[in-house]
Amino acid sequence: MRILVRAPNWIGDQVMAYPFFYFLRKRYPRATITSVCVPWVQDLQFRNLVDEVVVVQPPLAHERSLWSRFRSLERVSTELRRRGPWDLGISLPNSLGTAWTLWRAGVRQRRGYALEGRGLLLNDAREWPELRNPALQRHRVQAYVDLLADERGPAPDVRGFWGTPPENELDPWTPGELDRFPAATAWPGVEPLEPPEEPYWVLAPGATADSRRWTEDRFSALARRVAAETGWSGIIVGGPKEAPIASRLKEDRQARLRDWTARGPVTSLHQIFSNARFTVTNESGLAHVASLCGSPVQIVCGAADPRRTKPIGPGRVQVSVNAVECWPCEKNTCSQQGDRYLQCLKGIHERDVWDEISKGLRGNP
Numbered sequence: 131m132r133i134l135v136r137a138p139n140w141i142g143d144q145v146m147a148y149p150f151f152y153f154l155r156k157r158y159p160r161a162t163i164t165s166v167c168v169p170w171v172q173d174l175q176f177r178n179l180v181d182e183v184v185v186v187q188p189p190l191a192h193e194r195s196l197w198s199r200f201r202s203l204e205r206v207s208t209e210l211r212r213r214g215p216w217d218l219g220i221s222l223p224n225s226l227g228t229a230w231t232l233w234r235a236g237v238r239q240r241r242g243y244a245l246e247g248r249g250l251l252l253n254d255a256r257e258w259p260e261l262r263n264p265a266l267q268r269h270r271v272q273a274y275v276d277l278l279a280d281e282r283g284p285a286p287d288v289r290g291f292w293g294t295p296p297e298n299e300l301d302p303w304t305p306g307e308l309d310r311f312p313a314a315t316a317w318p319g320v321e322p323l324e325p326p327e328e329p330y331w332v333l334a335p336g337a338t339a340d341s342r343r344w345t346e347d348r349f350s351a352l353a354r355r356v357a358a359e360t361g362w363s364g365i366i367v368g369g370p371k372e373a374p375i376a377s378r379l380k381e382d383r384q385a386r387l388r389d390w391t392a393r394g395p396v397t398s399l400h401q402i403f404s405n406a407r408f409t410v411t412n413e414s415g416l417a418h419v420a421s422l423c424g425s426p427v428q429i430v431c432g433a434a435d436p437r438r439t440k441p442i443g444p445g446r447v448q449v450s451v452n453a454v455e456c457w458p459c460e461k462n463t464c465s466q467q468g469d470r471y472l473q474c475l476k477g478i479h480e481r482d483v484w485d486e487i488s489k490g491l492r493g494n495p
Contacts, residue, residue, distance in 0.1 A: 131158060134210065134219040134237055136228045137167040137175065141396065141415025142439065143270065144171045145422050147222055149288050149442075150274040151179040152307070154220075157282055166210065166231075173395040174419075178315040184210070203227050207234030220277055221252075241277060267437040292444035310444055311422050313400040320397045323390070325405040329362045332402060332425065333387065335379065336372040337412035339462035341433035344412055344475055346379060348430075352410065352480040353385035359484070362407060365390045367399055367416065399423070403445075408487055413439070421445035428487050432475040433459050448486050452477030 135154070138144045144167070154163065164182040165175050175183045186206045210216070210231065219237035221228040229248035232240040242248070244255035256277060260266050268276075271288050279285040286307075293306030313322075333353065337343040353364050363386040366376040376389040390402070396419055403409060403423035411417040411427060413434035421427045421441035429436070429449045435458035436449045451457070456466065457474045464472045 131161040131217045132215065133158060133161050133163045134216045134232070134235070135163065135165050135180070136219070136221040136223060136231065137165045137171065138222050139168050139171065141171060141174060142418040142441075143222075144174045145415070145418035145441070146271045146439070147274050148176060148311070148422065149271055149286075149291050149307075150222065150278065151176050153275055153278055153286050155179045157278060164213070166206075173317065173320065173397045176316045177318055178312060184213070199227065203230055204234065207231050210235035222274055222277070224258075226251075243273075243277075267435075269440075269442070270438055271442055288442065291442065308444070310424060313397075313404070313423060317397040317400065320395060320400075322401040323393060323398050325402050326363075326365070329360070329407055331356060331362055331364050332406045332409040332420065333364050333366050333379075334368055334372075334409065334411040334414060334416040334420070335366065335375050336368040336416070337414045337432075339433070341459075341462055341464050341472065341475075342413050343432070344430040344478065346375060348478070348480050349410075350379055350382045350385050352483055353379070353387050354382065355480055355484045356487075357384060357386040359488075360407075362386075363388060365402065365406075367391060367402065369396075408491065409445075410483070410487070417441055417447075421447050426490055428483060428490070430475070430478055430483060431458075432472070433457070433461055433464070435460055446490060448490055450478050450483050450486055 138147055163180045164184060165180045166184045166186055167175055168188055169185055172185050188202060214236055216235065216237040218239045219232040221232060221242035224243050224245045226246045226248045229242055229251040233251040239254050240252045241254040242252050243258045245258055249255040275288050276285040290306045293309050294304035333349060335349050356362060366379060366387055366389050368391045370392045373391045376391045380387045380389050400423045403420045403425040406425045408426040408428060409420040411429055413429055413431045417427055417429050418441045421443055425445045427441060427445055427447045431449050431451045440449060441447045452474050454473050466473065
């Protein structure tokens with residue numbers, strides 16, 4: 131059997147798809163599984179669970195007309211059709227274009243959610259339950275895994291996938307499907323960055339939108355508090371876009387921060403995360419990567435809805451929120467004015483974040 135999976139387009143979504151790929155391989159152990167992805171999540175494909183990765187190039191920024199998008203989809207479809215035939219195709223993104231690609235690639239059974247008017251392109255279109263029940267708070271991890279329900283059995287329940295960590299060192303670990311992420315086999319060929327020998331914590335200050343980004347002065351204040359309370363230094367991680375932020379943050383000598391941004395692909399950070407005392411992030415892709423690699427994670431959450439997108443582990447995750455009346459709007463741009471602008475983020479203070487981190491550290495020495 132030959133299976134084609136259109137992987138998610140964003141770092142956090144790709145990490146949340148790990149249980150999907152795990153259970154897909156478990157359900158079809160002898161199948162040839164190909165993952166199709168965009169370049170910026172290429173390094174995050176789970177090579178221990180798929181046989182092949184095909185990277186597709188989206189239209190360039192100056193070529194995003196309807197016609198250029200169509201031509202791009204046709205190029206991808208032609209390439210996939212050449213690599214076929216395909217028995218089963220599953221689209222994890224809910225876009226019309228990904229369903230079009232499966233159809234034009236000649237995939238026999240095309241599965242995905244019937245959203246964006248793409249039901250006619252999917253001969254195995256699944257209902258999106260939230261349309262019938264908007265109050266349903268299904269986690270995105272479960273939404274991905276639910277696409278595996280078929281004649282071979284129901285979709286697995288992802289609750290407890292990683293097991294439950296102990297509340298203290300005397301309690302046992304409650305076993306789950308897995309207890310840790312196999313980074314070395316999932317991401318082979320990546321030279322991991324060597325973590326410092328002394329105790330440290332990790333700061334990932336980047337985010338794609340203002341509504342999800344805590345201010346630099348709050349991060350500095352938190353770092354100063356951590357340094358004063360513990361004596362630990364902090365490592366700032368991220369890509370080239372975060373390098374200017376890191377440069378400014380490390381100027382605060384009392385914060386004891388080091389700039390490790392833009393040192394390699396995100397997968398090269400797996401030992402940095404797994405050995406850290408904790409990681410502090412915005413609601414971003416690196417929050418998911420850090421938790422996947424086993425780090426305790428403290429998220430400063432702005433507009434996002436953690437009920438649907440909170441990282442599920444195996445690293446313990448705590449979320450700092452300021453639940454104002456418009457939260458969670460899940461918008462990239464805040465629509466409020468004056469003092470209400472970004473009030474969900476402004477109401478989160480470094481002392482409260484540190485209190486939550488401290489409680490987590492005491493519970494998990």
